[in-house]
Amino acid sequence: xxxxxxxxxxxxxxxxxxxxxxxxxxxxxxxxxxxxxxxxxxxxxxxxxxxxxxxxxxxxxxxxxxxxxxxxxxxxxxxxxxxxxxxxxxxxxxxxxxxxxxxxxxxxxxxxxxxxxxxxxxxxxxxxxxxxxxxxxxxxxxxxxxxxxxxxxxxxxxxxxxxxxxxxxxxxxxxxxxxxxxxxxxxxxxxxxxxxxxxxxxxxxxxxxxxxxxxxxxxxxxxxxxxxxxxxxxxxxxxxxxxxxxxxxxxxxxxxxxxxxxxxxxxxxxxxxxxxxxxxxxxxxxxxxxxxxxxxxxxxxxxxxxxxxxxxxxxxxxxxxxxxxxxxxxxxxxxxxxxxxxxxxxxxxxxxxxxxxxxxxxxxxxxxxxxxxxxxxxxxxxxxxx
Amino acid sequence: xxxxxxxxxxxxxxxxxxxxxxxxxxxxxxxxxxxxxxxxxxxxxxxxxxxxxxxxxxxxxxxxxxxxxxxxxxxxxxxxxxxxxxxxxxxxxxxxxxxxxxxxxxxxxxxxxxxxxxxxxxxxxxxxxxxxxxxxxxxxxxxxxxxxxxxxxxxxxxxxxxxxxxxxxxxxxxxxxxxxxxxxxxxxxxxxxxxxxxxxxxxxxxxxxxxxxxxxxxxxxxxxxxxxxxxxxxxxxxxxxxxxxxxxxxxxxxxxxxxxxxxxxxxxxxxxxxxxxxxxxxxxxxxxxxxxxxxxxxxxxxxxxxxxxxxxxxxxxxxxxxxxxxxxxxxxxxxxxxxxxxxxxxxxxxxxxxxxxxxxxxxxxxxxxxxxxxxxxxxxxxxxxx
Numbered sequence: 071x072x073x074x075x076x077x078x079x080x081x082x083x084x085x086x087x088x089x090x091x092x093x094x095x096x097x098x099x100x101x102x103x104x105x106x107x108x109x110x111x112x113x114x115x116x117x118x119x120x121x122x123x124x125x126x127x128x129x130x131x132x133x134x135x136x137x138x139x140x141x142x143x144x145x146x147x148x149x150x151x152x153x154x155x156x157x158x159x160x161x162x163x164x165x166x167x168x169x170x171x172x173x174x175x176x177x178x179x180x181x182x183x184x185x186x187x188x189x190x191x192x193x194x195x196x197x198x199x200x201x202x203x204x205x206x207x208x209x210x211x212x213x214x215x216x217x218x219x220x221x222x223x224x225x226x227x228x229x230x231x232x233x234x235x236x237x238x239x240x241x242x243x244x245x246x247x248x249x250x251x252x253x254x255x256x257x258x259x260x261x262x263x264x265x266x267x268x269x270x271x272x273x274x275x276x277x278x279x280x281x282x283x284x285x286x287x288x289x290x291x292x293x294x295x296x297x298x299x300x301x302x303x304x305x306x307x308x309x310x311x312x313x314x315x316x317x318x319x320x321x322x323x324x325x326x327x328x329x330x331x332x333x334x335x336x337x338x339x340x341x342x343x344x345x346x347x348x349x350x351x352x353x354x355x356x357x358x359x360x361x362x363x364x365x366x367x368x369x370x371x372x373x374x375x376x377x378x379x380x381x382x383x384x385x386x387x388x389x390x391x392x393x394x395x396x397x398x399x400x401x402x403x404x405x406x407x408x409x410x411x412x413x414x415x416x417x418x419x420x421x422x423x424x425x426x427x428x429x430x431x432x433x434x435x436x437x438x439x440x441x442x443x444x445x446x447x448x449x450x451x452x453x454x455x456x
Numbered sequence: 457x458x459x460x461x462x463x464x465x466x467x468x469x470x471x472x473x474x475x476x477x478x479x480x481x482x483x484x485x486x487x488x489x490x491x492x493x494x495x496x497x498x499x500x501x502x503x504x505x506x507x508x509x510x511x512x513x514x515x516x517x518x519x520x521x522x523x524x525x526x527x528x529x530x531x532x533x534x535x536x537x538x539x540x541x542x543x544x545x546x547x548x549x550x551x552x553x554x555x556x557x558x559x560x561x562x563x564x565x566x567x568x569x570x571x572x573x574x575x576x577x578x579x580x581x582x583x584x585x586x587x588x589x590x591x592x593x594x595x596x597x598x599x600x601x602x603x604x605x606x607x608x609x610x611x612x613x614x615x616x617x618x619x620x621x622x623x624x625x626x627x628x629x630x631x632x633x634x635x636x637x638x639x640x641x642x643x644x645x646x647x648x649x650x651x652x653x654x655x656x657x658x659x660x661x662x663x664x665x666x667x668x669x670x671x672x673x674x675x676x677x678x679x680x681x682x683x684x685x686x687x688x689x690x691x692x693x694x695x696x697x698x699x700x701x702x703x704x705x706x707x708x709x710x711x712x713x714x715x716x717x718x719x720x721x722x723x724x725x726x727x728x729x730x731x732x733x734x735x736x737x738x739x740x741x742x743x744x745x746x747x748x749x750x751x752x753x754x755x756x757x758x759x760x761x762x763x764x765x766x767x768x769x770x771x772x773x774x775x776x777x778x779x780x781x782x783x784x785x786x787x788x789x790x791x792x793x794x795x796x797x798x799x800x801x802x803x804x805x806x807x808x809x810x811x812x813x814x815x816x817x818x819x820x821x822x823x824x825x826x827x828x829x830x831x832x833x834x835x836x837x838x839x840x841x842x
Contacts, residue, residue, distance in 0.1 A: 198516040
């Protein structure tokens with residue numbers, strides 16, 4: 071297999087409620103920005119990560135649609151879905167294709183247009199990432215599922231309501247420095263603790279929002295990137311993916327993200343790096359409890375200690391391992407199919423030293439972790455500036 | 457890249473209206489049959505081709521779901537979508553993963569559960585393979601789109617109404633020999649010509665049905681297959697994929713399937729074979745006109761001569777190049793996400809000499825062609841018994 075690099079990255083201008091743009095418009099804007107950043111004029115192949123074009127926009131066949139509107143029709147284009155991990159999993163397919171030598175220049179984009187349906191419809195569409203014949207049939211949706219995980223974590227490890235809130239405060243603080251972020255403003259601890267209760271113990275400001283947005287990355291062989299890129303070259307050190315039961319009720323332990331732990335172990339092994347080698351990470355904080363549990367599954371903290379991370383400042387900019395400098399899903403927004411690619415865009419910018427006011431000084435190794443549902447699927451990538 | 461083989465294949469017992477089985481049940485039945493056929497007890501990775509679990513079954517995150525219910529949770533599992541080409545495109549991803557050396561044993565399954573919604577809802581869900589903001593907004597659905605293509609082909613090349621019907625008669629004759637087929641019975645020319653008009657000139661018996669079904673194939677390196685398989689080894693000679701405009705109105709020529717022609721050219725080159733080397737083929741006959749146009753795009757007949765193929769007997773069992781010995785989408789059924797993998801199952805059986813009464817004598821080289829929408833995406837595979 072060939073070594074692979076991220077040659078260019080792009081986002082659409084602003085994540086949020088983009089009522090004036092359609093699914094295709096958002097995707098094309100991000101993809102063209104990646105073309106500009108990569109300074110290439112063609113691609114050989116493309117992947118589109120999207121969770122549910124069908125339920126949000128009555129549109130499937132997204133590969134053909136996006137190739138057509140991006141002006142690259144005729145090339146192979148494949149849409150990939152793994153719920154909220156669709157973007158990360160699409161990136162992995164692009165990585166494998168370049169590593170295999172099947173293609174040299176592969177664009178991986180992620181997109182979701184979530185605000186053209188009602189809130190109830192959006193909640194139903196998102197619930198399709200859970201087991202709809204059992205979990206969905208009982209009427210539970212994602213805030214409820216993550217609330218169960220949060221309660222179990224609080225019970226088992228003494229994680230506090232305030233510790234959950236600290237994750238949101240930190241990620242909003244980061245997001246306030248990111249002009250693309252849907253919520254580029256800070257919130258206080260009392261804002262979070264006083265926000266409306268959604269599913270006990272989770273409050274509104276513990277939850278990532280409904281977002282329209284897209285992200286794109288162009289991959290190529292490392293040798294090619296070294297030759298043609300005028301920017302620091304971002305090498306893909308590792309790509310690993312794993313699965314778990316789709317339903318929470320089938321797990322032995324509600325507080326452990328087995329798919330993330332397995333993907334992380336695979337990625338650390340492939341990269342020849344451990345958690346202590348990381349300088350920056352983008353993690354899947356769909357709810358505040360998720361960031362806490364992911365920190366543990368990645369072995370960035372000990373089991374049960376995730377709640378202390380944001381509280382101690384360890385995961386803030388300037389801390390030992392800054393997490394979600396982009397603002398994370400919480401503040402940057404969570405257009406589900408785009409999220410995994412958006413995380414990679416942030417890490418590429420960090421490793422190239424282009425993250426502006428939210429730059430992690432001297433960041434050379436970064437990790438992304440993207441997951442679907444309550445962790446039924448997870449994908450972890452590790453990158454290094456070389 | 458490593459050479460790749462199809463180690464085992466499986467279908468669920470019967471394609472059709474499976475009201476007593478859910479999406480997951482159908483998939484698992486086919487996948488377990490592929491395990492039995494391959495005589496292996498584990499897989500390293502899995503792909504699931506499905507067009508719209510969301511619109512048909514309110515269920516996305518199909519990778520996690522199917523891994524869970526198949527009893528292989530923890531491995532990487534990825535759902536792939538390219539409308540009615542979802543199965544073929546999923547197979548291509550599995551092929552690339554094995555060829556790259558990322559995994560040794562990869563299961564590729566395709567599935568669709570289409571009969572739990574009303575006919576109107578199914579037609580709407582299928583229309584999401586077209587451009588919903590333009591074609592769909594005007595109210596046109598797939599029978600109408602293919603009717604436009606048929607009319608153009610009749611006008612430009614003199615293709616007749618009877619020639620269209622001959623495709624259905626042939627494929628039902630083949631399907632009558634396939635116990636899995638949804639419609640395992642013959643129809644006559646007058647049955648087709650007298651069936652209800654759907655979208656002029658297409659009648660009910662020109663159209664593939666709404667089907668529940670699943671198909672699965674297990675891939676491995678060729679060397680491994682040679683060692684462990686007790687059956688003739690089916691090598692994947694070529695895999696090629698291409699795209700075209702999603703909307704029919706953006707094409708210069710309604711009678712030419714550019715994505716299929718491009719994928720075929722790529723596949724012939726990769727295989728070192730031409731159309732005259734093929735002994736059997738499974739083509740995407742979602743409507744009778746589609747088989748006619750695909751024959752031309754694959755260069756199995758000259759441009760404009762596709763209508764004469766079924767009429768002359770060339771594409772029937774015993775003819776020069778038997779097409780759709782399984783019964784095709786027309787008679788075997790068209791569970792959209794499963795179709796592309798189902799085609800590969802049929803070709804594997806043919807090349808192993810296990811196709812029973814519909815066996816093509818001495819078949820050693822076979823091709824599958826699977827497409828999405830009106831040809832917005834196409835994928836072509838070529839196989840050889842080695």
